[in-house]
Amino acid sequence: MANLPVFLFAEPTTALEPNPPLTDLTNVSVDELILALNHARTRERALHLLSQNRSMFDNLAVLIWHSFGTMFTLLKEIMDVYHMLSKPDLTEKDSTRVCNALALLQCVASHPETRVPFMKAKIPLYLYPFLNTTIKEKPHEYLRLTSLGVIGALVKVDDKEVIYFLLKTEIVPYCLRCMDVGKGLSKTVATFIVQKILMNEEGLRYCCIIADRFFAITHALETMMERLSEEPSQRLLKHIFRCYLMLSESPRACLGLGRLLPRMLNDSAFTDLLHDDPTVMSSFKQLLRKVHRDDGNKQGNPKTG
Missing domain, CATH: 1.25.10.10 (Leucine-rich Repeat Variant)
Known part of the structure; x- marks a missing residue:
């Protein structure tokens, strides 16, 4: 720190x-x-x-x-x-x-x-x-x-200045820890912070440029998805989907997501949580299309993000 x-x-x-x-x-x-x-x-x-x-x-x-x-x-x-x-x-x-x-x-x-x-x-x-x-x-x-x-x-x-400050002070590992050990609301706010970082161009590059960092983030998201089956939370699920969607904006990360995206994203138990929110359901479908399309198109032609 x-x-x-x-x-x-x-x-x-x-x-x-x-x-x-x-x-x-x-x-x-x-x-x-x-x-x-x-x-x-x-x-x-x-x-x-x-x-x-x-x-x-x-x-x-x-x-x-x-x-x-x-x-x-x-x-x-x-x-x-x-x-x-x-x-x-x-x-x-x-x-x-x-x-x-x-x-x-x-x-x-x-x-x-x-x-x-x-x-x-x-x-x-x-x-x-x-x-x-x-x-x-x-x-x-x-x-x-x-x-x-x-x-x-x-x-x-x-505010780019805020994102740069948070990246410089290594906020992401702290958020990942809260996503792991925190209760539902803490997980939700920590995931929201990571989502806002990923929405920034420099933040997305920071999260994807090092493989270990990218895998740590996707592992945290997947672990939360697994626990959601026990304690469903529509709000947390929205932020998880948006994190995946922002990660898919990086060509390099999108290749990895095709292999790492949890099988549970295709589970009706999770999609049922989103039926009341057409915007998030649309983002979910966009994520699946983008990841599977890019995975198929870029298997033989990997790019750096």
Whole structure:
């Protein structure tokens, strides 16, 4: 994993503040809630209220980003649980508190004014440890899913700079790990992120230029397909199909897909999941036609992608 940016030196001091922190935060303004994050006594409650009501504040992301010490406080909340990530005894209370901080980071990642500065400050790197854990307990899963939500917010808007940043910081292996160990929603968001990367020309080249990388991605997709027979998910299946379809845009990858495409793609149990979505069914049929046609036409004339 890339090195974390080293710019966190000290917690904003509150020792000289003349006014004590508010203790009842139920009816205070968003500015007061953000200020309450600087106090240990009120931080947990402020995190909860800001996270719970973040959709009500249009400028919350801008206030969080520009207010003194707030990003430091959120990152400190995140880093404080790093030492517990390899242990199964992480509590739901600790996980929920960090997830509230992550939800506020997602707010910053989603806002057009703060998205690029958020990325250039390399804030997403602080989330990667949560994507790297293999423990499947609920507290770890909550952290995994909420962290994926932050990355998902970055890729929702088509921005080459975001994709280049994620490729440079090796997000794909982390997504593949989440596709393997995560629950249904984590698998879905991780697959969506990979799909958005594949939709970018440089992202597609990155995923297909090295055979081991291509095989790792197709193996993750196939494994999820196998597990879908036990827990069907139309939404996840859509993203899996779209990943395959984007991979088929690479001539080199398309040759491999003709041999690797899971037999289950021809299984009515999966196609039945798509009957309610004509667009995805059309993509599914297009994928089968493209892969089988290209496999037949290019067997004797392989190209590089």
